[in-house]
Amino acid sequence: MFYREAGEFRTSYAEDSQTFPIRFDRWRYYAVLLVAFAVIPFIINDYWVNAVFLPFLIYAIAAIGLNILTGYCGQVSLGTGGFMAVGAYACYKLMTAFPDVNIFFHVLGGGIVTAAVGVLFGLPSLRIKGFYLAVATLAAQFFLVWLFNRVPWFYNNSASGQISAPERTLAGVPITGPNTEAWATYLFCLVFVTLTAVLARNLTRGSVGRKWMAIRDMDIAAEIIGVNPLRAKLSAFAVSSFFIGISGALFFAVYLGAVEVGEAFGINKSFLVLFMVIIGGLGSIFGSFAGAAFLVLLPVLLKNILVGQLGWATDLAAHLEFVIVGLMILIFLIAEPHGLAQLWRLTKEKLRLWPFPH
Amino acid sequence: MPDQLLYGIEAAVNGLMAGVLYALVALGFVLIFKSSGIFNYAQGVFALFSALTLVGIMEGQVPFAHLINSIFGTEVHHFGWHVPAVLAIAFTVLVMVGLAILVERYILRHLVNQPDIILFMATIGLAYFMEGFGDLMWGSDIKTLDIGIPQGGSFWIEENTAWLGGEGFYGFFIDRLDIVAACVAAVLVVGLTLFSQYTKQGRALRAVADDHQAALSVGISLRFIWVLVWSIAGVVALVAGIMWGSKSGVQFSLSLIALKALPVLMLGGFTSIPGAIVGGLIIGMGEKLFEFAIGAPFLGGATENWFAYVLALLFLVFRPQGLFGEKIIERV
Numbered sequence: 001m002f003y004r005e006a007g008e009f010r011t012s013y014a015e016d017s018q019t020f021p022i023r024f025d026r027w028r029y030y031a032v033l034l035v036a037f038a039v040i041p042f043i044i045n046d047y048w049v050n051a052v053f054l055p056f057l058i059y060a061i062a063a064i065g066l067n068i069l070t071g072y073c074g075q076v077s078l079g080t081g082g083f084m085a086v087g088a089y090a091c092y093k094l095m096t097a098f099p100d101v102n103i104f105f106h107v108l109g110g111g112i113v114t115a116a117v118g119v120l121f122g123l124p125s126l127r128i129k130g131f132y133l134a135v136a137t138l139a140a141q142f143f144l145v146w147l148f149n150r151v152p153w154f155y156n157n158s159a160s161g162q163i164s165a166p167e168r169t170l171a172g173v174p175i176t177g178p179n180t181e182a183w184a185t186y187l188f189c190l191v192f193v194t195l196t197a198v199l200a201r202n203l204t205r206g207s208v209g210r211k212w213m214a215i216r217d218m219d220i221a222a223e224i225i226g227v228n229p230l231r232a233k234l235s236a237f238a239v240s241s242f243f244i245g246i247s248g249a250l251f252f253a254v255y256l257g258a259v260e261v262g263e264a265f266g267i268n269k270s271f272l273v274l275f276m277v278i279i280g281g282l283g284s285i286f287g288s289f290a291g292a293a294f295l296v297l298l299p300v301l302l303k304n305i306l307v308g309q310l311g312w313a314t315d316l317a318a319h320l321e322f323v324i325v326g327l328m329i330l331i332f333l334i335a336e337p338h339g340l341a342q343l344w345r346l347t348k349e350k351l352r353l354w355p356f357p358h
Numbered sequence: 359m360p361d362q363l364l365y366g367i368e369a370a371v372n373g374l375m376a377g378v379l380y381a382l383v384a385l386g387f388v389l390i391f392k393s394s395g396i397f398n399y400a401q402g403v404f405a406l407f408s409a410l411t412l413v414g415i416m417e418g419q420v421p422f423a424h425l426i427n428s429i430f431g432t433e434v435h436h437f438g439w440h441v442p443a444v445l446a447i448a449f450t451v452l453v454m455v456g457l458a459i460l461v462e463r464y465i466l467r468h469l470v471n472q473p474d475i476i477l478f479m480a481t482i483g484l485a486y487f488m489e490g491f492g493d494l495m496w497g498s499d500i501k502t503l504d505i506g507i508p509q510g511g512s513f514w515i516e517e518n519t520a521w522l523g524g525e526g527f528y529g530f531f532i533d534r535l536d537i538v539a540a541c542v543a544a545v546l547v548v549g550l551t552l553f554s555q556y557t558k559q560g561r562a563l564r565a566v567a568d569d570h571q572a573a574l575s576v577g578i579s580l581r582f583i584w585v586l587v588w589s590i591a592g593v594v595a596l597v598a599g600i601m602w603g604s605k606s607g608v609q610f611s612l613s614l615i616a617l618k619a620l621p622v623l624m625l626g627g628f629t630s631i632p633g634a635i636v637g638g639l640i641i642g643m644g645e646k647l648f649e650f651a652i653g654a655p656f657l658g659g660a661t662e663n664w665f666a667y668v669l670a671l672l673f674l675v676f677r678p679q680g681l682f683g684e685k686i687i688e689r690v
Contacts (some may be wrong), residue, residue: 076475121516127673129686131397131478131628135620136674138669146663220688268618280481312428315498321488329483334468337476 003351019201036190049182050291054255056296058247059188063276063288064200065243070274071282072218073236075125079137081269082144083241084263086114087248089154092163095253096156103168103175103253107192110249111242117144118241123322125233129219141267148261164258164353176253184253192250196243199267201285203239212236213283244273275325279332281341298325361370366407367532369650370643378543379605382598383619384634386591392567395464402566402616404454404592404605407492409599409608411453414496415446419493436671443505447596454592456586462585489613498610503603504677507533539601544598547635550590552670559586559636566668567629621670627683636681641666 003024010016020026042296044053062080069075071156091110095103121140128136148154155163167177173184203209211232214222223229252259259265272295304315336342350357383401392397414421418437427433441449465484469477554560565573566583574580602612622641626633645665653661678688 060524063491076478124675127678128671129678130474132624132680133677134478134673135624136667136671137665138617138620139671142664142667144659150657150660257375274482275480308426313424314496316424316428319490319493319498320488322489323494326483326485326487326490330487333472333476333480333483334465337472 002356003348005352014046018209031048033194041187042184044186046182049186050255051300052296054146054188054189054295057186058250058255059192059273059276059296060193060213060275060289061196061247061250062244063280063292064285065240065247066273067280067284067288068200068212069191069236069245069283070205070277071287072209072216073212073233074219075122075233075236075323076134077137077263078134078267078269078270078274079140079144080244081093081265082141083114083118083244083268084248084251085144086109086117086241087267088259088265089148089163089243089354090114091249092165093154095168095291096271097168099166099168103170103188104147106168107246107253108247111246112246114245115242118237118244119234122234122237122241125237126230138267141270145261145265153172162260163260164282165250165253168253170288172316175259180254182314189254190300191248192215196246197285197289200239201230203284208232208235216283232322237283274331278329279339281339284339284341286344287339287341290344294340295325298328359476363396366647366650369646371532372536373646374639375532375540375642376646377622378536378540378641379598379601379638380615380618380622380642381635381638382539382543382546382594382601383615383637384622385543385544385631386594386598386630387619388626388634389550389587389630391596394566394584395473395474395477396466396481397628398468399478399481399616400488401591401595402534402572402613402619403485403488403492404595404617405602406610406612407457407488407599408450408592408596409503409524409603409612410448410496410501410507412596412600412610413603416441416443416505417501419496424497425494430545444670447505447600448462450596451593454596455589458588458592460584461588462581466584467581478615485613485616489610493610494616499609500609501603502622503608505604507604509561509604532606535601535605542597542601543635546594547631550631557678558585563587570587590690618666621666624670624680625673627680629684630680630682632678633682641669644669670673 003022005022008021008023010021018026020029031062040053048273062084066077066080069077087110090113091106094101094106094109098106117140121137124136125133135185149161155161158164165176167174168181169175170184170188174180175184204212211222211227212235214225214227215229215232215236219229235275248265251264256264276291276295277288278291282288302321302324303314303317306312306313306320332339383405386401387398390396390401417440418441420426420434420437422434439573461484466479469480513681523618554564562573562578563583563586565576566579566580570580573583598615599608599612602615606612618641622637622659624637624675625640626635626637646661648665649661653665
């Protein structure tokens with residue numbers, strides 16, 4: 001009734017090609033932004049930020065990054081954990097080398113370094129396809145983790161082999177280190193999420209995104225109609241790694257504070273982000289958010305119910321979580337291979353016709 | 359002979375033996391990929407699950423004991439009997455066949471005609487499910503698996519090779535378990551080859567691997583073949599699980615050998631059984647030799663974690679279908 005395009009007349013190309021062409025969508029988007037920026041910072045506390053909001057925001061960036069590579073460009077990657085580690089370590093080196101620079105630029109720098117590494121590991125994608133490429137990206141995963149474990153330069157020769165974020169402030173407010181406030185870290189991550197989501201959305205709507213999708217659907221055919229596979233694939237790797245690097249930098253500097261590379265950025269992280277993308281929906285920015293929210297909230301919820309309410313042992317709850325996540329993935333793939341995003345799309349279709357569907 | 363060279367040879371031989379174990383896991387992948395085009399990521403977890411089940415049956419553990427105790431507040435752990443190894447293995451084979459039937463019934467049947475990558479992701483989901491399910495069923499503590507395979511270095515080989523080196527050389531150290539594993543792998547490959555060449559089901563299996571539709575049209579039941587192939591893969595996983603479980607205990611890390619089998623597959627080609635064996639041997643020997651010659655002295659060790667992948671990656675850049683894989687022909 002209220003969600004429809006009838007009666008909306010667009011009089012310019014800019015209006016016609018805007019991100020949210022339906023007025024209701026547009027207002028919903030502004031409302032979400034308003035709540036996220038102006039309401040939540042005032043009401044959250046440490047528990048909510050650390051258990052829910054920070055992981056959700058940071059994984060959302062990683063999921064958008066992987067979605068660009070896998071969902072839009074069709075190159076399956078199992079190296080997400082390794083690329084996140086590159087972002088984290090690059091950010092750490094920048095933070096310790098240039099302590100006076102704004103932390104914002106350190107995180108961006110982490111993303112840029114990761115983009116370069118991503119292009120390097122993306123080079124084989126020109127020859128290798130499909131499963132073979134997925135396995136080849138494992139080389140990146142294991143090699144990078146090993147590198148950060150073994151070369152002392154990366155962790156500034158610290159005795160424990162860990163990296164820990166020194167205190168850095170933005171406009172006088174501490175963002176990293178032990179004395180942070182919940183709202184400051186939340187807002188800092190939120191800014192990055194908003195920027196990356198808008199960037200990703202507009203890239204995938206434009207000519208770059210169309211080239212990626214052409215490559216995804218069939219790379220030989222794309223080549224014949226004039227898409228340069230070298231440029232398309234490597235740009236997908238670069239953009240995707242840039243986002244994943246940013247998320248890795250935030251994950252280390254803002255969320256965890258101290259990181260041991262094998263534990264924080266191991267192969268399980270790669271799979272976790274991949275699951276977010278699958279459950280959320282391949283080739284959808286909204287899906288990345290939905291998938292990240294789902295897989296961040298599910299363990300918190302299960303833990304609260306099983307351990308908090310029923311008093312079960314934590315290891316039992318952890319096993320049950322594996323079973324449930326595995327089942328969810330199977331059910332999603334069988335019932336709705338396009339993920340939560342497709343459910344959302346269907347709901348919108350229904351809403352358009354509601355309450356007179358015939 | 360100089361000692362350094364002898365140590366190198368020892369590393370190479372041990373690498374070959376480790377390669378046999380990789381090849382065992384890779385074999386399961388190849389079987390399923392050939393017959394149904396599915397890249398079964400869950401193969402490693404199958405090995406873990408079958409080993410867990412074997413230990414559980416042998417020790418007489420109550421399945422889901424932990425869960426039952428948590429829900430009903432009881433204290434059950436063991437039935438109090440011990441099953442002989444042979445019987446337990448037979449039971450485990452039955453469990454793996456049952457698992458194959460369930461997988462075909464509830465997953466594969468619904469995912470027919472989906473893109474390969476969706477099927478791949480489904481097996482990742484299956485792997486997660488099985489991992490949690492196995493732990494729920496049998497508990498996640500590290501278990502020892504002992505079905506009577508000899509273990510430890512072979513003194514006979516040590517004594518008979520000691521004369522090769524000088525004062526400080528005591529002969530090659532080769533684990534007897536590895537030798538058994540190599541023999542078992544050889545028997546398995548010969549058995550599988552005979553099965554697929556000379557039995558009716560084996561021929562049907564090859565027909566399906568060749569062309570699904572043609573096989574269907576001459577009256578071969580795809581479903582039966584899929585159950586058969588997943589069962590065989592389950593048995594291969596059981597063998598791999600027994601070998602790895604005897605070597606390093608039955609524990610979570612067992613499922614990670616699947617990741618080690620992936621570069622083996624890439625090197626050998628996804629569709630070739632000899633490829634899996636040769637790839638396993640190359641990877642096993644290559645990583646041990648690299649660690650011995652370059653990794654440990656110059657790079658700080660633990661290069662085994664990534665060497666296999668980088669080797670496979672570099673190899674694929676020059677030969678995208680692997681050593682023995684079918685040539686990839688693409689049409690628009």
